[in-house]
Amino acid sequence: MIRLISALGVKPLVPHGEELVSILVTYYGLGGPIPASYELVANECFGGDRLRTWVQGSRRQSSSAWLETVDSVMSVSRSDMHCALASLIRGEPSWAP
Numbered sequence: 001m002i003r004l005i006s007a008l009g010v011k012p013l014v015p016h017g018e019e020l021v022s023i024l025v026t027y028y029g030l031g032g033p034i035p036a037s038y039e040l041v042a043n044e045c046f047g048g049d050r051l052r053t054w055v056q057g058s059r060r061q062s063s064s065a066w067l068e069t070v071d072s073v074m075s076v077s078r079s080d081m082h083c084a085l086a087s088l089i090r091g092e093p094s095w096a097p
Contacts, residue, residue, distance in 0.1 A: 034054060034067070
């Protein structure tokens with residue numbers, strides 16, 4: 001984990017505070033929405049699929065979230081999330097509100 005944190009250039013503790021930095025690594029997608037407070041910092045092909053690394057930024061409330069597909073990452077509003085997930089489950093190649 002220390003090598004991953006160093007490679008990402010992320011400090012595990014915020015200066016002047018004790019707030020931990022959250023890191024999320026997905027392979028073949030998370031299977032659900034990722035809060036908009038996460039930033040995609042690495043996206044690479046690994047073993048036949050996508051390996052993505054996310055780092056949590058400010059913990060602000062947002063009306064959207066990230067949704068991963070095999071080929072892309074898209075921002076989806078929370079009100080449209082159910083339709084977007086249903087579309088992906090049905091195997092539709094893309095989703096648009």
